[in-house]
């Protein structure tokens with residue numbers, strides 16, 4: 001059963017659906033009793049259908065100058081600062097709850113092609129409410145397709161970015177960096193802590209990933225060595241980590257440091 005945010009249920013008074021639904025409801029005022037009830041019920045069903053259509057899970061969404069890809073909701077972490085539960089799987093009006101139905105690679109490509117035509121963009125970012133490397137095959141296929149479109153100059157030049165928790169090698173039981181390097185330009189890794197104890201407390205990894213901190217650092221170093229256009233290691237402010245100490249580690253591993261603000265009540 002889809003979970004809708006209350007705000008998403010409040011239709012704009014200027015939307016065509018609003019007029020249609022209210023025309024139906026208004027008409028019922030002129031009908032006799034039994035027909036009036038039926039008419040009101042139809043208006044309610046119409047409204048639910050419109051809500052579901054307008055609030056369909058988004059695989060592709062826009063934010064700033066980027067087009068973002070939400071290919072999974074799965075993640076081996078449960079970060080204390082993760083906004084997906086606090087924001088009820090909504091991101092600035094985009095419903096990112098895939099409800100267990102992850103899109104196939106060809107569905108992602110089709111949705112992406114449709115969205116890219118609509119407006120200019122500077123980058124395509126693998127970043128939704130889940131860890132993209134959980135679906136490495138889909139990620140690589142979509143990014144490879146994007147590189148193909150770039151080579152054909154189908155769209156103006158853009159960057160391909162991966163936002164990741166840095167656990168992709170552990171998740172996939174192999175070194176993912178060479179394959180990623182072929183199709184991704186920029187990698188943003190959530191480092192989040194200055195040591196494993198703090199990391200565990202903040203990202204709350206599931207069983208099997210408890211010792212992941214060193215794997216995240218090794219992934220960062222490996223990305224730097226592989227020569228991506230940019231490798232960024234980030235830390236979220238106000239989580240209990242020491243941003244200055246995290247910055248030192250990020251820079252020692254060869255990455256640029258980015259301190260991200262604590263997103264909580266901004267949606």
Ligand code: SF4
Nearest residue numbers: 075077078079082165
């Ligand atoms: S790694 Fe990202 S998606 Fe996973 S719990 Fe942390 S913030 Fe959420």
